[in-house]
Amino acid sequence: MTPCRTGFPLAPGRGSARGAKPALALLCVLAASSALARDSGPLHRFALFIGNNTGGEGTRPLYYAKDDAKRLHDVFTRLGGVRPEDAMLLLDEDADAALTALGELERRAKDAKARGERTSLFFYYSGHAKDGALRLGDSRLPLESVKSRLAQSPSDTRVAVFDACRSGALTRTKGVRRAPAFEVETGATRAAKGLVILTSSAADEDSQESDLIGASYFSYHLATGLLGGADESNDGRVSLAEAYAYAYERTVASTADSAAGPQHPTFSFDLAGNGDVVLTDVKARREGLRIPESAPPGTYFIIDGRGVVVAEALKNAAERLIALSPGEYVVKRRLADHLRLGRVRIDEGQLVTLDEASFQNARFSDDPVKGTGLSRVYERHWSLLAAGTFQLVFDRPTGSGGQFPSAPYVGAEATIHNLIAKGVGLGLDASYGWTSGVVGSDLLPSTPYSFTNVLFGTTLLYEWLQEGRWVPFAGVHLGLNLMSRSFEDPSLPRQSYTTLTPGVVGGLKLRITKTVGLVARARVHYLLYNVDETRSLGTADLGLMIDWEFRE
Amino acid sequence: MRTFLCASAAVVLTACGGNWSTRDLEFVNVLPQRADLQARLPVVGSTSQPLEGVLTRKDGLNVGDPSQAYATTKKAATDFNGLLDQVLSILDTVRLYPPTTRSEDGRVWGPYPDAKNVGFEFQVAIRQLDPARFAWSIQARPRGGALFNVLTGTFDASTSAREGTGAFVVHVANFKDRLAVDPAMQSLDRIDVGYQTASWPRRVDMAFTFTPGNTSGLSVIGYTYRYLQDGRGALAYQVRTTSVEATVLSAVALWNTSGAGRAQAVVAEGTYTGATVSECWDTATKVVFYAESWPGGQMNGAVADCATIDGL
Numbered sequence: 001m002t003p004c005r006t007g008f009p010l011a012p013g014r015g016s017a018r019g020a021k022p023a024l025a026l027l028c029v030l031a032a033s034s035a036l037a038r039d040s041g042p043l044h045r046f047a048l049f050i051g052n053n054t055g056g057e058g059t060r061p062l063y064y065a066k067d068d069a070k071r072l073h074d075v076f077t078r079l080g081g082v083r084p085e086d087a088m089l090l091l092d093e094d095a096d097a098a099l100t101a102l103g104e105l106e107r108r109a110k111d112a113k114a115r116g117e118r119t120s121l122f123f124y125y126s127g128h129a130k131d132g133a134l135r136l137g138d139s140r141l142p143l144e145s146v147k148s149r150l151a152q153s154p155s156d157t158r159v160a161v162f163d164a165c166r167s168g169a170l171t172r173t174k175g176v177r178r179a180p181a182f183e184v185e186t187g188a189t190r191a192a193k194g195l196v197i198l199t200s201s202a203a204d205e206d207s208q209e210s211d212l213i214g215a216s217y218f219s220y221h222l223a224t225g226l227l228g229g230a231d232e233s234n235d236g237r238v239s240l241a242e243a244y245a246y247a248y249e250r251t252v253a254s255t256a257d258s259a260a261g262p263q264h265p266t267f268s269f270d271l272a273g274n275g276d277v278v279l280t281d282v283k284a285r286r287e288g289l290r291i292p293e294s295a296p297p298g299t300y301f302i303i304d305g306r307g308v309v310v311a312e313a314l315k316n317a318a319e320r321l322i323a324l325s326p327g328e329y330v331v332k333r334r335l336a337d338h339l340r341l342g343r344v345r346i347d348e349g350q351l352v353t354l355d356e357a358s359f360q361n362a363r364f365s366d367d368p369v370k371g372t373g374l375s376r377v378y379e380r381h382w383s384l385l386a387a388g389t390f391q392l393v394f395d396r397p398t399g400s401g402g403q404f405p406s407a408p409y410v411g412a413e414a415t416i417h418n419l420i421a422k423g424v425g426l427g428l429d430a431s432y433g434w435t436s437g438v439v440g441s442d443l444l445p446s447t448p449y450s451f452t453n454v455l456f457g458t459t460l461l462y463e464w465l466q467e468g469r470w471v472p473f474a475g476v477h478l479g480l481n482l483m484s485r486s487f488e489d490p491s492l493p494r495q496s497y498t499t500l501t502p503g504v505v506g507g508l509k510l511r512i513t514k515t516v517g518l519v520a521r522a523r524v525h526y527l528l529y530n531v532d533e534t535r536s537l538g539t540a541d542l543g544l545m546i547d548w549e550f551r552e
Numbered sequence: 553m554r555t556f557l558c559a560s561a562a563v564v565l566t567a568c569g570g571n572w573s574t575r576d577l578e579f580v581n582v583l584p585q586r587a588d589l590q591a592r593l594p595v596v597g598s599t600s601q602p603l604e605g606v607l608t609r610k611d612g613l614n615v616g617d618p619s620q621a622y623a624t625t626k627k628a629a630t631d632f633n634g635l636l637d638q639v640l641s642i643l644d645t646v647r648l649y650p651p652t653t654r655s656e657d658g659r660v661w662g663p664y665p666d667a668k669n670v671g672f673e674f675q676v677a678i679r680q681l682d683p684a685r686f687a688w689s690i691q692a693r694p695r696g697g698a699l700f701n702v703l704t705g706t707f708d709a710s711t712s713a714r715e716g717t718g719a720f721v722v723h724v725a726n727f728k729d730r731l732a733v734d735p736a737m738q739s740l741d742r743i744d745v746g747y748q749t750a751s752w753p754r755r756v757d758m759a760f761t762f763t764p765g766n767t768s769g770l771s772v773i774g775y776t777y778r779y780l781q782d783g784r785g786a787l788a789y790q791v792r793t794t795s796v797e798a799t800v801l802s803a804v805a806l807w808n809t810s811g812a813g814r815a816q817a818v819v820a821e822g823t824y825t826g827a828t829v830s831e832c833w834d835t836a837t838k839v840v841f842y843a844e845s846w847p848g849g850q851m852n853g854a855v856a857d858c859a860t861i862d863g864l
Contacts (some may be wrong), residue, residue: 403572442683443578443713483572491585493648497572528568530574531654 008119024182035390036458040501045082045103046155047122049073050098055135064209066091068118068126068163068219075226076122078287079280079323086386095139102149110154120277121155129164145422155193160242162512163200163219165207173352178352196277198222198244200251201263208255208263210370211422212309219249227311228282228322235294236283236321243279257469261514277542278324288324289331290346291315294352295405301332303368307312319352325454328448331359332427338363381551385413389543391433398449404483404497408495409433409541415459416547423466425475427459439485459505471509501525509547519545571650574715579651579659579678581713582686583643584720588749589756591629591634591787593734593778594811607848612850613842621815623757625805628789632758634774637744638734639703639722642690643665646676663693667733671695674694674702684709684716692727719746725763752779753786753864774775774798778864783809798822810835812859831859 027343051069053062073089086108088101102123109119120298123146128135133142150158162303200218208214215223222243224230230238248265255263289445291300295380302311302322310329313320326348333340333356342359389409396402411431411513419426433453433550438446461475484496503525511517527537613620651659657680659768661674673695678688690703692756705720707713722743727733746757759774772791781786786806793799798820807813819825824846832841832853841853 131809163687163820403574439574439577441578443575443709444574444581445714446710447577485572491587491644491647492577493571494649495570495572495576495650497570499568499570529572530568531570531573 021193030192042117042263043081044082044109044117045076045086045122046109046119047076047080047082047087048090048098048101048105048124049076049088049445050093050125050127050136051140052090052092052127052136052492053090053251054137054342055130056138056140059128059130059135062127062209063211064215064219065126065218066073067161068215068223069124071160071215072124072126072219072226074324074325075223075280077504078124078325079226079282079285080119081281082122093136095136095141098134098136098141099149101372105335106149106153106155109159110292113154113156119155120157120159121150122152123158123160124163125161126163126216129162129200134162134164151195152198157196158194158516159196159198159266159279161198161200161219161222163207164218195238195268197268202266205261205263208258210254212308214306217254218247218251218264221254222247224309224311225250226280228280228288228320229311229313231282231320234316234318234320236281237278238280238282240279244490282321282323283321287326288346288348288351288430289329290351290353291320291322293317294351295319296333298335299332300354301334301369303330303332305329306522307369309369326350332368333359339367341366342366351404356373380418381549381550383408383416385415385427385429385545385547387413387429387431387543387545389431389521389541389542389545391539394538394540397437399438399446401441404527404539405435405437407435407451407453408432409453409455409543411455413459413545415461417463417466423463424472425459425461425463427461429455429457429459431455431457439487447492449485450485451485453484454482456482459506463509469511471511471517472507474504475504476503477505477525479525497531499531501527503539506526515549515551517547517549519547521545553611557743559588564613570725573650573654575654576651577849578658578713579680579686580647582678582707582708582709582718583647583676583688584640584718584747586633586636586640586644588714588743589640589745589747589777590633591756592779592783592785593626593629593787594807594809595784610826611831612844613831614853615842615853617839617842619748619831619837621817621831622813622837624803625787625807625813628775628805629777629787631772632777632787635743635758636745638737639745642674656747659699665695666692672731674699675699681849687712692731694730702731703725715749717746717748719744720842721745730861739763753784762764778814779840780863784861784864788862796822797824798827806861806864808859808861810859811837814841814861830855834859 006027022421026527032389037040049069049072051066053065069089069091073087077084077087088105089102090097105121112119125134129143132144134146142525150160153340200216207216207218213220225243225246227457228238232242232245234297244265244267247324251265253259254264289302291313297315297317300313300315301309302324303311305328311322311324326343326346328343331342331344339362340356340359341362342354344355345352346352389411391404391405391409392406393402395404404427409431411429413427413429415425415427417425433455436448436449436450438448440446457479459475459476459477461473463471463473479501481501482496483497483498484494486494503523505523507519507521507523509517509519523541525539529535529537561815575757577624579730591742646661651661657677658679660673660675666672666674669692671694672692675691677691678686681684686709688705688707689701691699693699694703701723703720703722705715705718707718709716724733724737724743728738735858739758741763742761744761745758748755752840755778757775760772771804772789774790777785778787784803784807788804790803791803793801798819799816800819803815803817805813812828812833812835816828816830819827828845830841830843831839834840838852842853843851843855844850
């Protein structure tokens with residue numbers, strides 16, 4: 001266990017930080033009084049979950065905001081001690097509905113408090129945020145008013161989680177343009193006692209979604225941590241500090257190599273006198289998977305029927321509990337050179353003990369993780385590419401009877417990405433090639449000529465790893481070649497040849513910045529010549545290009 | 553969907569094609585080009601003397617006089633080129649267009665209507681007889697009628713399609729009564745042209761066959777032109793006259809790169825058969841030597857002042 005540093009600059013019980021050290025500090029600070037908090041009697045929990053994929057004008061739809069809200073709602077109602085009637089789930093609702101729901105929960109909390117109960121309120125939001133307001137469809141909910149409401153809430157503890165953008169506009173980010181920083185440290189929050197605010201990313205970062213996990217990174221890791229993966233203390237309960245530390249670490253790791261850059265969750269807390277908050281009690285639920293002490297140590301991934309990792313647990317010497325909904329799961333353990341795979345079935349109310357010995361070895365290529373399998377429209381955007389290429393013609397030199405010369409080309413290409421499906425793009429290109437040489441044959445003396453080719457084309461391509469730094473792609477290309485050659489000898493006519501050239505294309509893009517990349521590309525085309533004779537020729541063009549991506 | 557497929561197919565089909573053909577270049581190079589056959593007499597000075605023949609001169613020339621031999625040679629070259637222009641201009645036009653029909657051993661342009669000969673169509677055809685020999689023709693026909701020869705030629709591409717030995721015949725008798733022709737050709741039945749462009753000096757021969765009994769029109773019987781790549785050239789031509797003293801004259805003019813030259817006219821037929829007139833001119837086309845061979849004839853200047861011209 002990592003020791004807590006003495007002399008940490010934040011005052012005990014109140015702080016605001018970003019990064020691994022603050023996360024550790026939060027863990028340390030809260031852990032100091034967690035035992036007291038856990039033994040302070042019954043706690044009546046209320047929770048509001050808001051998910052909205054749309055953010056109105058100037059934003060692009062998100063894909064998993066509602067799923068995030070549903071997932072957290074499910075976790076808290078199953079494991080978080082929130083009775084279903086005390087949990088409200090708002091999907092694609094507007095700001096008025098959110099305020100009404102919050103008011104209703106506040107009223108219930110006030111009533112509970114009047115009955116002498118301790119209360120807590122969990123507020124979760126996943127969606128767009130921009131210009132100082134949560135964007136729920138076309139309606140706006142000023143952030144300041146939300147925080148004021150939470151600060152003045154009658155509940156003893158209030159935990160707010162905002163999984164929303166801070167700024168930027170990159171792949172699968174929650175937001176479409178730079179916006180003022182999402183300030184969680186306001187006068188209202190500092191004055192409040194028992195208020196914790198978590199945000200999914202720092203003020204100058206984007207919050208990102210992923211198709212592979214079917215969720216935003218932060219909410220996904222928060223939810224899987226609450227299932228038991230974050231139970232660092234191994235007591236069968238996941239505290240706020242544990243959940244945050246777990247979500248923080250994995251969110252940073254998951255986004256480190258993304259095109260949008262690493263995403264650092266933040267927190268602001270003031271739990272003086274309230275201690276840590278237990279968010280989920282995996283042990284009490286007794287429904288899920290038990291990884292016994294005898295199981296080999298390591299990280300276990302629990303994969304649902306869609307091929308999505310729904311939970312992961314780092315198993316050390318002690319046993320681990322992972323809360324899971326009834327269903328069939330594949331459990332994966334990754335070793336250095338192969339996988340260990342096993343299947344478990346969890347029935348309602350059943351805690352299944354994992355038998356690692358029954359696992360089978362599998363190759364990495366048989367990894368059952370497939371992601372969400374979603375193939376719906378990915379974020380469309382377009383790019384512009386400036387190309388310098390050299391086209392090789394698979395033919396004899398023109399001075400020895402060949403028809404077409406090899407030549408350098410310059411051109412440009414515009415591509416719409418994710419046009420009809422994720423990864424599928426359609427490009428239009430135009431380029432100009434030129435060279436000079438001699439044409440000759442047994443009966444024709446070496447005759448100097450100038451060659452030009454205006455090439456128009458369209459490309460249907462597929463890109464892999466769009467969010468990564470390296471983006472391989474492949475596809476098919478159809479070119480329309482308008483070739484001509486004119487001769488120094490004025491008595492010879494200018495000749496032209498127009499033909500369609502089908503081909504294949506492949507390449508690799510290296511993102512240098514968020515919008516600029518270098519592309520190495522190769523294309524091979526079939527070229528039919530049919531004037532003097534019918535000949536099947538081919539061309540290959542190799543090029544280096546600069547690519548600009550334009551996203552809102 | 554069917555409409556879309558048809559439209560797509562039409563786009564694909566119409567989008568392909570052209571006249572990109574190295575073989576076309578081989579075939580069109582078979583046709584004689586004016587640039588290869590035209591006489592190129594160096595333009596020197598600015599002579600404005602009348603283009604009269606040597607035999608129209610009644611008095612001899614003195615050293616320093618404008619050279620009449622040069623003027624006569626220049627006129628002969630101009631006439632020679634003019635005739636070639638008439639014959640070969642249609643071929644220059646053909647070169648600029650892709651052939652109408654391509655086959656493995658031939659190309660055909662036309663038949664095309666001709667604005668100068670309303671109601672007639674022209675066709676140019678080239679056929680490869682063997683790897684190095686070609687035959688070509690220009691034919692005409694009244695629209696819907698049978699083709700008749702206007703020009704027929706052969707070419708032996710000994711070095712390349714552009715360089716070799718060729719010959720062609722202008723079948724004047726075939727068309728002079730049906731097509732619009734230069735009045736000068738009305739007295740002819742045919743023109744035979746032979747040329748050699750494979751080696752230096754290059755050579756062009758042109759011979760005229762007159763309509764029997766016709767004594768009007770052209771007086772020249774034929775030309776032979778030779779030239780080197782550095783500009784040296786020679787033009788020989790025969791002229792018929794109405795003079796009994798010199799029924800047929802044979803003249804040979806040679807010049808070098810600088811423009812200086814020499815010429816000699818010989819009476820080939822007539823009562824003065826064998827008589828000669830020799831004349832040399834300098835780079836300013838002034839007479840440097842003049843000599844008449846008959847008794848009492850004049851001789852001015854020194855023959856040593858004549859330019860040395862060899863290799864032709």
